Amino acid sequence: MNYIQKNSCIxxxxxxxxxxxxxxxxxxxxGGSWFELPEDRGKRHxxxxxxxxxxxxxxxxxxxxxxxxxxxxxxxYTQPITMGLTVGGHYSDFKKMIDLLLEMAFEPSxxxxxxxxxxxxxxxxxxxxxxxxxxxxxxxxxGKVFTPDSYSNHQVLGDIEMVTQTSIEDFxxxxxxxxxxxxxxxxxxxxGIDMDYFESKLNGYLDQxxxxxxxxxxxxxxxxxxxxxxxxxxxxxxxxxAHSHAELSIFIPCHVNYQNKPALQVFESLFLKYGGIVYDKxxxxxxxxxxxxxxxxxxxxxxxxxxxxEIQYIDEILHQIxxxxxxxxxxxxxxxxxxxxxxxxxxxxxxxxTLGASIAFTQNMLRTYGVAEEYNVYADRLIAVTxxxxxxxxxxxxxxxxxxxxxxxxxxxxxxxxxx
Numbered sequence: 235m236n237y238i239q240k241n242s243c244i245x246x247x248x249x250x251x252x253x254x255x256x257x258x259x260x261x262x263x264x265g266g267s268w269f270e271l272p273e274d275r276g277k278r279h280x281x282x283x284x285x286x287x288x289x290x291x292x293x294x295x296x297x298x299x300x301x302x303x304x305x306x307x308x309x310x311y312t313q314p315i316t317m318g319l320t321v322g323g324h325y326s327d328f329k330k331m332i333d334l335l336l337e338m339a340f341e342p343s344x345x346x347x348x349x350x351x352x353x354x355x356x357x358x359x360x361x362x363x364x365x366x367x368x369x370x371x372x373x374x375x376x377g378k379v380f381t382p383d384s385y386s387n388h389q390v391l392g393d394i395e396m397v398t399q400t401s402i403e404d405f406x407x408x409x410x411x412x413x414x415x416x417x418x419x420x421x422x423x424x425x426g427i428d429m430d431y432f433e434s435k436l437n438g439y440l441d442q443x444x445x446x447x448x449x450x451x452x453x454x455x456x457x458x459x460x461x462x463x464x465x466x467x468x469x470x471x472x473x474x475x476a477h478s479h480a481e482l483s484i485f486i487p488c489h490v491n492y493q494n495k496p497a498l499q500v501f502e503s504l505f506l507k508y509g510g511i512v513y514d515k516x517x518x519x520x521x522x523x524x525x526x527x528x529x530x531x532x533x534x535x536x537x538x539x540x541x542x543x544e545i546q547y548i549d550e551i552l553h554q555i556x557x558x559x560x561x562x563x564x565x566x567x568x569x570x571x572x573x574x575x576x577x578x579x580x581x582x583x584x585x586x587x588t589l590g591a592s593i594a595f596t597q598n599m600l601r602t603y604g605v606a607e608e609y610n611v612y613a614d615r616l617i618a619v620t621x622x623x624x625x626x627x628x629x630x631x632x633x634x635x636x637x638x639x640x641x642x643x644x645x646x647x648x649x650x651x652x653x654x
Contacts, residue, residue: 480646532602
């Protein structure tokens, strides 16, 4: 995989592979709904519906026919932080895909007929999603766990009234905002890659776009959103939208950064994933949980453990977790530690079988930590992880247990009686 940074805000990641398929993605790192003004809430989602629907020379139907005749898979997406455009197809159509997506990214064409049609679809999406019990429960819970202005309370769907008022002028204005505020990532993977052609076409757009080069106006490529807990240690959330069993979330303070990411992954494998001590004990040995998942959150600087269980087992689950993190020497499994490090290369080989996987990894590292690290370099860091580094993570988790936050969600009011 190759990484080229043309300037401080233009990033190119490419991986030429012996494949018949080629995939191309363009990412605006600050193009998501998080960056909307109050009067624009939901408009970027609508813009995403329209931006890949026509070009200067092809109207909606002509573009649709072109995609069909050339077997191109064209799409756009909006996330809270990013907005992106994607296209995939046969490697022999490399130039067609490059031309198509670069025009949409830098010189998009919008028209009123497409806006009118897609606005009705987006309004329907908002109505349907907000009527989904799981969606409603999620944001009902997030509103109690996090402060109102936190990332976890952000809804990409936006405001129905603002979406209804959207104009073509709004699209062009917001697109300029994307160019001005974003780093732009170009991700190319598969067969038929001609970097000379790509860079030549890209340079033509960059030379004409002053907004892309306004470096001082852009957040960092690894911009982190605001996310803050409400003031609580134990939070029962009783909702008629929830199940009768419990969804248990445990947030334990933990250092999460670029330097310790490999140690966190090894720790995760030994303690939290399938085959790990916490997983095996809670699910397979004691049968206290239906499922267990975890994440290390860089924004919140926590280890987040999520479990599905019955209410009567919550006390025992918390007890068992504290037991596991009471004495490193009694639970550390040297054999599994060595086995995991031995299979890292196998995991690398398997991951590289998937088109775009290596680029996706490097993009994630760049946008999370500001480092365009390739997976094989990261694998070397994984292999180099020592027992002492794993113990350091363990000790920090152990010392933070008295600061952990616990959230229980159920439709059963008995959770209000739980005492930690």
